[in-house]
Amino acid sequence: MSRSCHHCDGLSRSRLLHRAAAEAGRGLPAIEPGMPLPAGTGLSRRGFLAQSLGAALAVYGGGRLGIRALEVGIASAATGGAQPVLVSIFLEGGADVLSVLSPQGDPLYRKLRPKLALTGGAALREDDRLHWHPALDGLAQLYGEKKVTVMPAIGYTNADQSHFTSRHYWEVGATSTSLQTGWLGRYLDAVGAADNPLQGLSLDDTLAPALATARVPVASIAGPDQYDFWSNRVWGEVEQRMLEGIGRLGAAQQDPTLAGAAFVAAQVDRLRTQLLPFQPADDGTPAYTSPVPYPPSDDDFPKKLAGLAAMLAAGLPLRAVALSAPGEYDTHSDEAAALASGLQLTSDSLLAFQRDLEARGLADRVVVHVWSEFGRRAQENGSAGTDHGAAGAGFLLGTRVAGTMVGEFPGLKNGLDDDGNVKATSDFRGVYCALLEQWLGVDAGRVIPNAASFQRPKLIA
């Protein structure tokens, strides 16, 4: 995280210098008559948020519509009934299932994990062989409140052990390398609107592949609160004209690559204007507040969840949201410390998010799904780490989840495949089908290939 610290320091320093120079005026009046007011003032909170975020224009698949049409679509979708929301949290790298839920009550556990075997952590009431990783105390607390459904060995048969292939299967909702749309994208294609990109929102730098659609637009934003621009020795009216000039650079281009670059400039211009009200005050005070504290961190994950709760509270028409969890899960060596710190921040942040939703009266609208592309080998390797495995751990969080374990922990004696990996006792496609039908209210046959062949667990109370 040294990278973000360095650039924050550098930027805030230079931003302060710039403001000092501009405000000292260099002989100019401090405020120019006729200088435009910051954009976004005078709008209702909902309209203002919708305009701000909807125009983020890292919009995918909205090319046929103008920006204004998308804004109108967002505004009209926001006045419709409240839709259920699914938040997908990806533990990238293959989280070690036997540490996330350590089978301390299995007699083979310590033999397979001489260095990595965990102690402590609360036992699960549904299977006291399994203990929560001590860093997941936040999830354990919610589990105690029956707000967590545990999937102790979820995956598919003949697990592919490539990160890139296996995560693709999970993203598209089928063991197919050729599908181009994500499973959540196809859900949005089935029920979504042609003019509301916020229905599928990636809170990452780029679009989460699970949200890739064929028909309706979806969007991604990295974070709304840092989006200012200035230049050396340019201020006042000329600065305003220069900032408008960014939009002028979005003019039409012949070469497809140049057209792409120009399109981004047009997006930047739109986004800059709309996000002006989100910029923190000069003293760093953020533009929106949360009713509960989130864990302090250099990582943006808790801040993104806080922003997500604020967007939901503002009535923005979100349906499916995707973001990556913080931490390092591809733990081929020295697993213990790396895994613990990632799990801790993820779990603490999700606990705060749940409490935030509860404080805002939104908890019944949101289910969070936590997943990873695979688990890891039962036998630890010689590097105090673990290699790629098969079944992994997954969770559903929220006040509406059934809280009943899906599948079972198969045990280390008979539950390993020929490669020594944990065998799946539940199929991710069955969970997707159940989420679609029981939570999102759509026929899974419209979204998941061969949906009829997968057993649906009961996921929603």
Place this chain on the structure above:
Amino acid sequence: MAAVEVYKGAFGAAEAERLLWRAGFGPRKGEAEALAQLGLDGAVHALTNPGAEKLVGPAPHDEKNRPLAPYDAWGHDHLWWLDRMIRTSRPLVERMALVWHDWFATSNDGVDSQRLMLNQNQLFRDHGLGSFHDLLERVTSDPAMLLWLNGSDNSKWSPNENYAREMMELFTLGAGRGYGERDVRQNARALTGFRNDWRNNVGPTNFRYDAGFHDTGVKTIFGHRGAFTWKGSVRLCVTHPDHASFFVRKLWSYFVPTPPDAATQAALQRVYTGSGRTVRPVVEAILRHPALHLGPRLVKSPVVYTAGLLRRIGRGVDTSAWTWLDAMAGQQLFHPPNVGGWDDTRWLDTATWRGRWWISQYVLEPYALDPGKATQPFDAGQLLAAALDFWRDPALGDATKGALAGFAQAALADAGGTRWKRQQYPVMTLNALRHLVAMAPELQAA
């Protein structure tokens, strides 16, 4: 069987400039014109056979005029390489090092030693145009790679599959192409034997191959049986029937944004295998191909953009800011996002565009004119000409020129009849024009 197609059109300064962007970091003053004099074949030959390196320009330093400490100071590894990109007389050698850094993407987030990362970087510089077989052997036994993908954790007693898998999936064959899980495990056994020690205050040290740590048993890899060692593993990967197609397609993608057609793909594979899997002739064929000269432009990566702006105006590395600025734009050297490398199809989005805005802001900072002291003509056309002259007249299309002129006219019109504005607004407008030129679509891609 047809040879690889060769571009037959005009080869003037504009074509030479495009070639210098694809094969390097853009031209310094006069370089495109000089390269054009050689003709296409001569130009490509000069790039791929550059002779001994000469560094042109002032030595790099940080903002307090201190020399770089690339092994020790945070971010100075990035600055050190950026300086080579700016000052080198062998741009393709550095560009190929960047290709290999992405291909064999190793991150200091896992290695935690700038020295080992820079040693790997030198390997790419010294061997990046030679035999791929040789390069893969060097990478497989390279200490930074041994740490990054756990090669020195992999012993006969406790195999670690990390390198074995990525070697096939990402480095030589492609995901699921001609290998299975059994091959991953067998290949991991073949790759056993590397080890290193750990010393307090030094970290990992004494990297070596120890036959006592190697699994000497028989392995079956891609259907071949034998008591393979790591060298056998490398040989099996590069002689695998699915390797040449993977190699050609991946290498091509670093130079041309659209995939090769079937005939080109087949012809390039023949060049590769016919040369004993040598990199140089394949690169030469790609650099001469019509798709590079006539096809769509290629987006510059953030470090190519930064190095290119600095080369263009003859400025060197004189601040450590370039490291975090390039990180904001999406590319901190020695810190690729994962073992798959950077996504070269997605450099530009609303966040990374803002990173480029700050890069060009820092590039321009020392040259910003003081509106209280400088004098500039109250004329939009003259100001635009001056801004283009500052950047040595980059080729801009009419749309962009119109956008820039429109800005300048609007900015000057705001001055009205106010005397101080009529004096200061042209200066600020020129400062802003220089910045907007650097952000024009034409400067993001070449």
